[in-house]
Amino acid sequence: MTEIISSRMGGVALGDVTAWLDSYLNVSSFKDWSNNGLQVEGNSTVTRIAASVDTSLRSIEEAISSGADLMVVHHGLFWNKPLMVTGPHRRRLQTALDAGLSIYAAHLPLDAHPEIGNNAMIASALSLQDASPFASIGQMGELPYEQTLQEFAERVQKLTGEICLVHGGGGGSGVRRLGIVSGSGAEFITQAAELGLDTLLTGEPEHKHFHDAFELGLNVVYAGHYETEVFGVRALAAKLEEQFGLPWQFLHLPTGL
Numbered sequence: 001m002t003e004i005i006s007s008r009m010g011g012v013a014l015g016d017v018t019a020w021l022d023s024y025l026n027v028s029s030f031k032d033w034s035n036n037g038l039q040v041e042g043n044s045t046v047t048r049i050a051a052s053v054d055t056s057l058r059s060i061e062e063a064i065s066s067g068a069d070l071m072v073v074h075h076g077l078f079w080n081k082p083l084m085v086t087g088p089h090r091r092r093l094q095t096a097l098d099a100g101l102s103i104y105a106a107h108l109p110l111d112a113h114p115e116i117g118n119n120a121m122i123a124s125a126l127s128l129q130d131a132s133p134f135a136s137i138g139q140m141g142e143l144p145y146e147q148t149l150q151e152f153a154e155r156v157q158k159l160t161g162e163i164c165l166v167h168g169g170g171g172g173s174g175v176r177r178l179g180i181v182s183g184s185g186a187e188f189i190t191q192a193a194e195l196g197l198d199t200l201l202t203g204e205p206e207h208k209h210f211h212d213a214f215e216l217g218l219n220v221v222y223a224g225h226y227e228t229e230v231f232g233v234r235a236l237a238a239k240l241e242e243q244f245g246l247p248w249q250f251l252h253l254p255t256g257l
C-alpha cells in the first residue's frame with residue numbers, strides 16, 4: 001500500500017523495483033549467459049513500465065514514446081561477453097540513456113519461473129496436468145485428453161495468434177504426453193523422446209534436429225521463439241503493477257521467428 005501511494009505521488013525508486021524483481025525472479029540462482037538484472041540505469045524514479053520480449057532500437061523508442069522510464073525485457077542487451085559501444089549497440093544504449101530509460105533483463109529466470117514463467121503460463125493455458133520440470137526451464141505433463149496433432153496445433157495457434165510449424169514425427173500419433181520449452185528448444189527432441197513424451201512444443205526449429213524427431217517418433221510443434229516468450233514479460237509487468245501500482249504497456253513487436 002505504501003508503494004501504491006508513493007507511485008501516485010510521483011513514482012517508485014528504481015532501486016526498490018529492481019530489488020523486488022531480483023528477489024521475485026530469484027535471479028542470483030540462475031547460471032545464464034544473459035546478464036540478468038538491471039542492465040541500463042536510467043531515471044532514479046520509475047513512473048511507468050514497458051514490457052518487451054526483445055531489446056531493439058524500436059522497442060527502446062516505443063518504450064520511450066509510451067512514457068516508460070523502465071523497460072522489462074526477456075532478451076537484454078548484454079550476453080556475458082564484452083561488447084564495444086559501437087553500431088546498433090551504441091544507438092540502443094545512447095537512445096535509452098538520453099531518455100533516462102532503464103532496462104531490466106530477465107532471461108532464464110523468466111522462462112523457468114513457477115508462477116509467471118513462459119513455460120508455466122503456456123502449461124496452464126493448455127491445462128497441462130501433473131506438470132513437472134523438463135529441460136531445465138521447461139515443463140512436461142499430460143493433457144486432460146488425447147488430441148490429434150492438428151487439434152493440438154490449432155489450440156496452440158489460438159493461444160499465440162500465429163501459425164505453427166508442425167512436424168508429425170509421431171507418424172499420426174496423438175498428443176497427450178507433452179513437453180514445453182519456450183524459445184529455442186529443438187535440442188531437447190532426444191530428451192523428450194527418451195522421457196516417453198509424444199510431443200514437444202517449442203519456439204524455434206533447428207535444421208540439424210529435423211530428422212531426429214521423425215526417427216525417434218516424436219511430434220514437434222514450433223510455435224515461434226517470439227510467440228512462446230510473450231507470456232512471461234507481460235505477466236511480470238502485471239505483477240509490478242500489483243506490487244507498486246505502476247501502469248504498464250506491452251510492446252508487441254513480433255519477429256515472425
Ligand SMILES: [Zn+2]
Binds near residue numbers: 075225
Ligand atoms: Zn528467447
